[in-house]
Amino acid sequence: MTIVRPGISNSMASFRRLFGILLLGSLPVTLFAQAGKPKEIVDKQVASLNRQGKAALKRGDLGTAGVYFEKVVRLSPRSAEAHNTLGWVLLSQNQPNAAISHFRRALELRPNFAQAHTNLASALVQKGDIDAALGEGREAVRLAPRDAEAHRTLGRVLSFREDLEGASQELKRAVELEPQRADLHDELGSVLAQRSSLDEAAGEFSQALRLQPESAQAHLHLGVVRLQQKLFEDAVHHLREAVRSAPNVGQSHYYLSQALEQQGKRDDAIRELQACVKLQPDFAPAHTQLGLLLQRAGDADGAVTAYRRAVQLQPDNPDTHNNLGLALIQIGDATDSIPEFEAALRLRPEDTGYRGNLGTAYVQKADFDAAITQFQAALKIAPEDATLHYNLGLAFKLKDKLSEAIAELQRAAGLDPTQADIHYTLGVTFWQQGEFAKSEDELRAAIHAKPDYAEAHYTLGTVLKQEGKLQESVAALREAIRLQHDFAGA
Incomplete structure (x- = not known):
């Protein structure tokens, strides 16, 4: 891709991110009572707080959920489940340090608590401690080898360590364990795309969409893969679906603009980019x-x-x-x-x-000496660059150093004889020196390289007239007019 390199440049770097956070499971009632209160009363309070906390989570109200689960921890300070749940909420609020302390406390209370190892791995990734996260991820998989979430989290950690093969193996195992989860297919596709296994990646994204047809993320990812595969019509379809499903995601607009540009729809592409920068300034x-x-x-x-x-x-x-x-x-x-x-x-x-x-x-400032200095400095590094020789020749010409100009222009023509502008400028320079035959040759070379070069036809007509070749001159001037009706002086 392409998706310029938008950050997203045109690599698959957009797949490099943490996908959602682990789903909250049902919480068992704690077996410990708060000092000074009967166990039955504490159990009822904990159950009520858990219900209210989970209801807040369903509403997306993480702050309120955190308040309830903090109360659960105070009532049941030795409950590994309570610490794990509060850590999960804190991690969801981008508070990895606070979350880590609760996950570690959960593991002190229950060392074989696989879900806490999994969540701790996610928190360590968010903090940037990938090595420690890898250890926690491996321990979670050892303790719960048939837990799809444990394999998924380990796969994420491995992807951050650039071990894409290991990451894809873990995510494939997660998909085997829970094949009906669209998010797992999408994440596996993301890693496969990073490995440039585009056909396999497209298959996983397509499966994610079969399971969850309105997934904006899967449409975005499949659209980017189709863009890389140069299947632009399919790319536009999926990227439009991504924009429709989630119009406030800037990257969807960004990649859609790239696909539209490839279809020659520049105005539409510009509108999508304008939408993107408005969303992501x-x-x-x-x-x-x-x-x-x-x-x-x-x-x-x-x-x-x-x-x-x-x-x-x-x-x-x-x-x-x-x-x-x-x-x-x-x-x-x-x-x-x-x-x-x-x-x-x-x-x-x-x-x-x-x-x-x-x-x-x-040159544009008419500071030709400074221009010549820069072109000559560049040619010391790239002596075979035809464009640099041409520009240097043009600067010499504008400074009325015609012999130096001709020498540079001839070098440029020798290095790249297909460049019409080089021959044209050389022809004009010979004409200025009164060398009409050489001028004619260069102007014809310019026309050969670019048959619709109206200026070259017109200048050739003028040179031919001065050579006394009147019929050829008329033909050249007529061609100039045909190519450019309002040609000045024709």
């Missing part, structure tokens, strides 16, 4: 891609705005500075483009493309 790849499409659509000012935001988000990315510099040149602002190319070169000094663009900015 800090997603730099979307701003970059939006800038590229706006440039191609002729909206240079809009491109500059998009690229400026990308530079703000990724100041250490040389390509973002280069893109902004090129857009500024496009709107005629060479002065502001120069600092952007210089920033790109500070980050990547040996990049001849950046240095060539800096030279082009100086």
Whole structure:
């Protein structure tokens, strides 16, 4: 893919994330009574609090659920289940440190509590302690070899360790144990996609959709895989379904824009990118891609705005500075483009493309000496670059150093004889020197490389007229007019 590299660039990095949190199971009534209260009273209080906590979870009210389960822990401080449940809620609220303390307490009370090992592994992953998470995940699988959730969590941990083969094995085992769970098929597909096993991944995502047809996540993932497989119609279908099911997910809009662009639907692609950056204003790849499409659509000012935001988000990315510099040149602002190319070169000094663009900015400013310096510096690194020789020749020509210009243009033509602009500029330069025969040869070469090159036909007609080849001149001028009706001076 492609999904530019949106973070999501065009790798499968979007699959790299934690999927949901483990489902809360039924909680057994604690066997311990709070000091000073009869066991029966405490049991009733705990049961009531558990019911209220689970009801809050069903409503998605994690804060209220946490309050109830904290009360359960206070009433039953030696209940491993109570600590595990409270840890689960805290983890759901992105409080891994607090969650870890409760999972560890649960395991002190019951060392063979497989679910607590599984949840502790998830919390350690969230904290970034992958090695410790791996140990907990393996212990959970050892204690509960037929628990799909334990295999799933171990698979996640292995994926974070870049062990994609091991991760896929664990997730396949999870799917074998609970084949009707769409989320497991989706997660297995994600790991397979990271392994570039796209056909297998597509099969898992398709199975997830058979089990859960409205899954926005599975539609998104299958759409991205189809995009990578260049099955653009199918990609658009699934990505549109992802947007329909979950319109506030920016990445769905981002990848849909890529698929639409591949279908030649640039305006639709731009609209999807605009939706993406509205939802995810800090997603730099979307701003970059939006800038590229706006440039191609002729909206240079809009491109500059998009690229400026990308530079703000990724100041250490040389390509973002280069893109902004090129857009500024496009709107005629060479002065502001120069600092952007210089920033790109500070980050990547040996990049001849950046240095060539800096030279082009100086040409636009009519600072031909500075331009020549940049082109010559770039050619020391890339002496066989035809474009650099061409640009250097053009700078010499604009400085009226025609002999130096011709030498560079001839080198460029020798390196890349298919470039019509090189032959055209060389032909014009020979014409300026009064070398009409050489000019004619180069202009004909330009037309051979690009038959619809109206300017080359017109200039050839002018040269032929000066050579006294009037019939050929008329034919060339007529062709110029045919190609470009409003051709100036024709």
